[in-house]
Amino acid sequence: MTETISQINENDTSIFSCLHCKLSPISKATGSATFTLNDSLCTCLLNGPGELRQQQDAINRLQVDITFQARPGNNNTNSTSTKDKLIEQWLETLVRSTVLMEYYPRSQINIVMYEEQNLSGEATILACLCNTLCLTMLDANLPMKYAFAAVPIVQHPTKGLLSLPKTKDELASTSYFVFVFEITLNDILATHASGDFDMKILEQAISIAQPIARQIFQFYRQELEKRLT
Amino acid sequence: MKELICSTIERNVVLKCIRDHKRLDLRTIDETRSINIEFRAHPGYVSVTLGQTHVIAQASCRITKPKESRASEGHIRIHLDMSKIPLINLENWKHQEFVQELNGILEQNIRHSNCLDLESLCINSGELVWSIKIDLIVLNNCGNILDCANIATLCSLYHFRLPEVSVHGSEIRVYSSTERRARPLRILHFPINVLFAFFIDGHYTLIDPNSDEERLMDGFFSISMNQHKEICGIHMGGKLGLKKEQVELCKKLAFKKVLELTDRIRQVVTDYYKTIEPITHAQPSIIRIDNDEDEDDDSSSSSESEDPVLIKPEIPLSPIENNVSLLLMPDLDNLSLTDDVSTMIATNVDKLTSDLENDDEHDNE
Numbered sequence: 001m002t003e004t005i006s007q008i009n010e011n012d013t014s015i016f017s018c019l020h021c022k023l024s025p026i027s028k029a030t031g032s033a034t035f036t037l038n039d040s041l042c043t044c045l046l047n048g049p050g051e052l053r054q055q056q057d058a059i060n061r062l063q064v065d066i067t068f069q070a071r072p073g074n075n076n077t078n079s080t081s082t083k084d085k086l087i088e089q090w091l092e093t094l095v096r097s098t099v100l101m102e103y104y105p106r107s108q109i110n111i112v113m114y115e116e117q118n119l120s121g122e123a124t125i126l127a128c129l130c131n132t133l134c135l136t137m138l139d140a141n142l143p144m145k146y147a148f149a150a151v152p153i154v155q156h157p158t159k160g161l162l163s164l165p166k167t168k169d170e171l172a173s174t175s176y177f178v179f180v181f182e183i184t185l186n187d188i189l190a191t192h193a194s195g196d197f198d199m200k201i202l203e204q205a206i207s208i209a210q211p212i213a214r215q216i217f218q219f220y221r222q223e224l225e226k227r228l229t
Numbered sequence: 230m231k232e233l234i235c236s237t238i239e240r241n242v243v244l245k246c247i248r249d250h251k252r253l254d255l256r257t258i259d260e261t262r263s264i265n266i267e268f269r270a271h272p273g274y275v276s277v278t279l280g281q282t283h284v285i286a287q288a289s290c291r292i293t294k295p296k297e298s299r300a301s302e303g304h305i306r307i308h309l310d311m312s313k314i315p316l317i318n319l320e321n322w323k324h325q326e327f328v329q330e331l332n333g334i335l336e337q338n339i340r341h342s343n344c345l346d347l348e349s350l351c352i353n354s355g356e357l358v359w360s361i362k363i364d365l366i367v368l369n370n371c372g373n374i375l376d377c378a379n380i381a382t383l384c385s386l387y388h389f390r391l392p393e394v395s396v397h398g399s400e401i402r403v404y405s406s407t408e409r410r411a412r413p414l415r416i417l418h419f420p421i422n423v424l425f426a427f428f429i430d431g432h433y434t435l436i437d438p439n440s441d442e443e444r445l446m447d448g449f450f451s452i453s454m455n456q457h458k459e460i461c462g463i464h465m466g467g468k469l470g471l472k473k474e475q476v477e478l479c480k481k482l483a484f485k486k487v488l489e490l491t492d493r494i495r496q497v498v499t500d501y502y503k504t505i506e507p508i509t510h511a512q513p514s515i516i517r518i519d520n521d522e523d524e525d526d527d528s529s530s531s532s533e534s535e536d537p538v539l540i541k542p543e544i545p546l547s548p549i550e551n552n553v554s555l556l557l558m559p560d561l562d563n564l565s566l567t568d569d570v571s572t573m574i575a576t577n578v579d580k581l582t583s584d585l586e587n588d589d590e591h592d593n594e
Contacts, residue, residue, distance in 0.1 A: 026369040027281045028315065028440075041269065045368070047230050047315070067313065071271065072287045072364030110230055112313045114366070116276070116285070117269040 031140020048109030063108035123152035123176035181213035273389030281371035286381035303350025342461035420461035
C-alpha cells in the first residue's frame with residue numbers, strides 16, 4: 001500500500017524527534033532510565049544483583065522480580081490491577097530471555113517500572129515500557145545476550161498501518177501490534193497484539209516495524225555514546 | 230533491598246566536617262539543595278527533585294459521602310509510598326515506622342493546617358462531597374524526603390483541576406473537561422516544610438541534610454510555615470532536646486526559605502498553564518474531522534475545529550495547553566449514593582484559556 005510506504009519515509013527522518021531518554025536519573029539505583037516515546041513517558045529503575053530472600057529459591061540462576069506501577073490514584077486500592085500484572089509477566093519473560101541468568105546464581109534483581117504519562121492507548125505505553133527496560137538494563141551494565149527494542153504499530157481505519165503513531169491516530173485506531181526486536185539478527189523476541197486483523201496485515205506490520213527497530217537501536221547507541229564521551 | 234551500612238570512617242569524616250561548619254557537598258549550613266519541579270500532561274502529576282531526592286505526586290478525586298459531624302466538608306488524604314526504595318535503617322519495621330512518621334507529619338502539615346478549603350469541595354451538603362487523595366511515591370532517597378514530599382504535595386494540589394458538577398435536585402451531573410472547564414482547587418496558603426538536622430547532642434545544626442548527614446543525625450526538627458509567618462506544624466524526631474533559642478533560630482531560617490519557595494511554587498504552576506504545551510491528545514468520545522496538523526503543535530489546529538456547542542461560547546479560544554482530567558463520565562442512572570462511589574477517571578481533553586490564571590489569582594487571594 002502506497003500510504004504505508006510513504007509513512008515509512010516520513011518516519012525515517014523524524015523518528016528521533018519522537019524519542020527522548022535520560023540515563024541514570026536515580027542515583028541510588030544500580031541502573032535507571034527515563035524514556036519518552038511520543039506522548040508516553042516511563043521511568044524504570046533496577047537494583048541488583050543482590051541477596052535473595054529466604055523464601056525464594058533460585059539455586060542455579062538469577063531471580064527476576066518486576067513491579068509495574070501504573071499512575072497512582074486510579075483505583076481505590078493500592079494493589080496492581082490484573083492488566084498491569086499481565087504487563088509485568090510479559091516483561092519478565094523478556095528479561096529472562098535477555099539476561100545471562102547463569103552468571104548470578106542465588107541472586108535477585110529488582111526492577112520497578114513507573115508509568116509517568118500516558119495520553120494515547122496501550123500500544124505506545126507498552127513499547128515505551130520495553131524500551132525503558134532495555135535502556136535500564138544497559139545502564140546497569142547487566143550482561144545481556146542482546147539489546148531489544150519495541151515498535152508500536154496501529155491499524156488506523158483510514159490511514160492504514162502506522163508505526164510510532166501520534167496520539168490522535170492511536171486513539172482513533174481499531175487494532176494495534178507491539179513487536180519487540182532484538183539487535184543481532186533483527187528477529188522478533190516478543191509480540192503483543194489486540195484487535196481485528198489477518199495474517200497478511202500481521203506480516204505487513206512486521207515488515208514496517210523492522211527498519212524502525214534498527215533506528216531505535218541507533219538511538220540507544222547514540223545515547224550510550226553520549227554518556228561515555 | 231537494603232541500604233549500605235554507614236562505616237565508622239565515613240561517620241568520623243562527616244562529623245568532623247560538621248564540627249568545622251563545613252559540608253561534604255560544599256553547601257553552607259543554611260543552604261538547601263536545588264529544587265527542580267516538573268509537570269506532566271495529567272493534571273495533578275508532579276515530579277520534584279531536591280538535589281538527588283526524587284518524589285512524584287499524583288492527585289486524584291472521588292465523590293464520597295461526607296462525615297456526619299462535618300456535613301459540608303470534603304476530605305483530603307495523603308499517602309506516602311516508600312516501598313520500592315532500599316530499606317532505611319536496614320530493618321523492615323524501622324523502615325515502616327519511618328514511613329508512618331513522615332506520613333503523619335505530612336498529614337498534619339497539609340490537613341490540619343487547613344491549606345485546602347474543604348468546604349469548597351462540597352457538592353451537596355450532607356450527601357456528596359469531593360475526596361482528594363494525594364499519592365506520593367519516593368523514587369530516590371538522598372536525604373530529606375519530608376521537604377521534597379511536602380513540595381510535591383503542594384505543587385500537585387495547586388496543579389490539580391477538579392471537574393465541574395451541577396446539582397439538579399437529588400441527582401448530580403459531573404461534566405467532563407470538554408464540556409465545562411475543570412476548576413482549580415481552592416488553596417488558602419502554602420505550608421512549606423523545612424527540616425533541620427542536629428548533630429552531636431544538638432550542638433550543631435544543618436538545613437536540608439543529604440543522605441550521609443541524615444544517617445548520622447541525632448534527630449531532626451521540622452517546622453512548617455506559610456508566607457504569613459503562621460506556623461502550621463512543628464515536629465521533633467529522634468533523640469533530641471532543644472533549647473528555646475535554637476528553636477527561634479530555626480524559625481527565622483525557615484521563614485526565609487518559605488518565602489522563596491512559595492513564590493517558586495506559584496510561579497511554576499502558573500507558568501505551566503500559561504505556556505503553549507505541545508502535548509496534546511485527541512478526544513476519544515467526540516468524533517471530529519481534523520485537518521493534517523504539523524507534528525509539534527497539534528493544539529492550534531484542534532482548537533480551530535472545536536465544536537462551539539461543546540464549550541461555553543463566551544470563553545475566547547486560544548491555542549494554549551490541553552488538559553486531561555482524572556474523571557470518567559459516569560452513567561447518570563448508576564451514580565450511587567453509597568459510601569464509596571467508584572473512582573471516576575476521564576480521558577477527555579480540554580482547552581484552558583487565559584481566564585484560568587485569572588481564576589487562580591482570584592481564588593488564592
